[in-house]
Amino acid sequence: MRTRLRIETAISAYLIDQKIEPSSTWLVELPKDRSNGDYASNIAFVLARTLKKSPQAIAQDLAKALPSYFKDKAWIGIQVLPAKGFINFILPVTVCWQALQDETFAKGDEVNPERILLEYVSANPTGPLHIGHGRWAALGDSLARLLKRVGHSVETEFYVNDAGNQIDKLIASVSAIKEGRPVPEEGYGGGYVKDLVEESDPIVALMKQQQVTLSDFRVVFNAWTREKETLHETGLVQKAIDQLTLKGITYSEKGALFFRSTDRGDDKDRVLIKSTGELTYFAADIAYHQQKALRGYDRLINIWGADHHGYITRVKAGIKALVGEKPEFEVLLGQLVTLLREGVEVRMSKRTGDMVSLQEVIDEIGTDAARFFLVIKNADTHLDFDLELAKKQSNDNPVFYVQYAHARICSILRKSETKPLVHVHLELHPTELKLLKFLLSFEDEVILAASRREPHRIANYLIELATHFHSFYHDCKVNVDDQVVAQNRLAICLSVKRILAEGLELLGISAPESM
C-alpha cells in the first residue's frame, strides 16, 4: 500500500498544483496485465469530462508532468507512460527492492485499525465437526490472521450452544443407549453417540473432541463461550428480554412474547418466549450479541452458513434495539459444502450418523491440503469437495505446487555459499524482474483480501507467485560463478521465500524446508 500511496500522492499533488478537481473518484491499481506496468491509473478517464479533452490527450500531459512529482531520490527513474488513456507506472528496481526489504512490508497498512471480535464455526456440541464446519474454520482462521496482519486487533470466539432442544435430545439418546433402550425418534443415532456412554458429561466430551479436531486443523480460538453458564445461569437472557420490554418493543400474543423486529426491517416479528415458557434460541442469540457488544469492540464479525441467511435481519434488529449502532455488526455468509466421494454425495446427518467427519478428512488428506482446498474458492460459491479427488490430486494439488517453490528455495540456500547483498544491481533478467515486481504486489493483495474479507485471494496470489518463481528457477540459475549475479539472485530468493512463508502462514499452511 505504501508504494501505491506514493503514486497516489504524486497525482494528488499534481491535481492541486493545476487546481483540477476530479468529478469522481480515481484510483491507482495493479493493472490486469502486469506487462503494461507495475501500477496504473484511470485518472485521465475521470478527468476527461471536467477538462473536456480526450483521455488520451490528458494521459499524454500527465505522463509528461508527473515524474517531477516524485521527489524521493530512489523514485527518480520512474517511467510514466500514457497508453490508451491509462497512465502506467513502471517503478525503478531500487524502489521495489527497498520496499521489499522493509520489515513492515505488507504489514499494518490498515488506515482505520479496529478492535474486532470474529465469531465462527460455533457448531452445536451434538456431534463431530464436518466438512462444512471445516470451511468456516479455514475461512475464519485465515481471516483472523489477515485482519491482524493489516493492523486490526482481533479476537476469535466459538459460541457453544450447550442449551436447548438439540442438547436435550442428545442427552436423551445417550441415556437411552446406556439403558439399552432404542434411540428416541428425532434423537441421535450416529456411531459416535455410543462412545459417549462412558462419558460423565457427553457435551463436554464432544466439545473437547471438536477442540482436538480444530487444533489438528491449526485453528485456535481466544475464547469458547458456553451459552448455558454465561447467558442462562446468569439470567442475562431474561435481562435482555426485560430491556426490550422496557423499551416497549415487545408484545404478548397467544401466550408468547414477541420482539417487534418488523420495526427494523424484518418481515415478521420474532418470538422470544414461547407459549410453553421456553426461551427461543433467538432470545439467547441476541443476549449473546449484546454481551459481545458490551465488551467494547468496534466491530463484530460472524461467519455463518448460507442456510442461516434468514437470521441476519432479525439478529441485527435485536442488536440495534439493545445496544444501538455502535459496534458494526457484519455477517459473512459462506455457501455450503457438498462432500463427495468419487462424485457421489456423502449425506451429512448427525442423527443417522451417516457422515464423514472433518477429523477423518484431515486424517485422510492432511491439514495443509484440506485447508487450501477449503479456502481457495470464493466463500460465496458453492463448494464440491471430493475426497477421492482431493487425495488423487494431492500430487499436483496447488498447495504442493506452492510448498514446492518454498522447498526449492531452501534447497538453493543450502547449496549456496555466498551471502546475499543488501541491494540489487540494475541489470535483471526479464523473468527475474517480473518475479521482483510480482513480490511487490503482495502488499496490495493483502490489503484487498483483508478489506474484502476474501482470504481466497491470498491462495491465488501464492499460486501465481510460485509460478513466477518456478519460471525464474528455470531461466536464472542462482548459484553461478559470477558472484554479483549469484548474490542478487540469492537475495531475490530470500524475498520470495519470505513472502511465500508469510502468505502460507496467513492461510495456516506449513512452509516445508524440503519435500
Added chain:
RNA sequence: GCGCCUGUAGCUCAGUUGGAUAGAGCAACGGCCUUCUAAGCCGUAGGCCGAACGUUCGAAUCGUUUCAGGCGCACCA
C-alpha cells in the same frame, strides 16, 4: 410466491467498488532432465463471460427482465 448466492474454455474455478487483446489449473496435443529438487519449465489447441434489453466514451463487471442450479423464508436449531 419472496429473499440471498451462483451460472466465464471439455472439467474445477480466478477475474465483478465499469476500463487496455477475457486468465489459470486439470484433461488433450507437442517440446525440455550430463546443469541449484522434473512435485518443475516452455509451447499448441480450446470462449456469443446462461439469454435479452438498457445505462455509459467503455459492461463478464452496473440496472431491468428472463432461464438454470443451490440455500433460506417456524412459538427448529
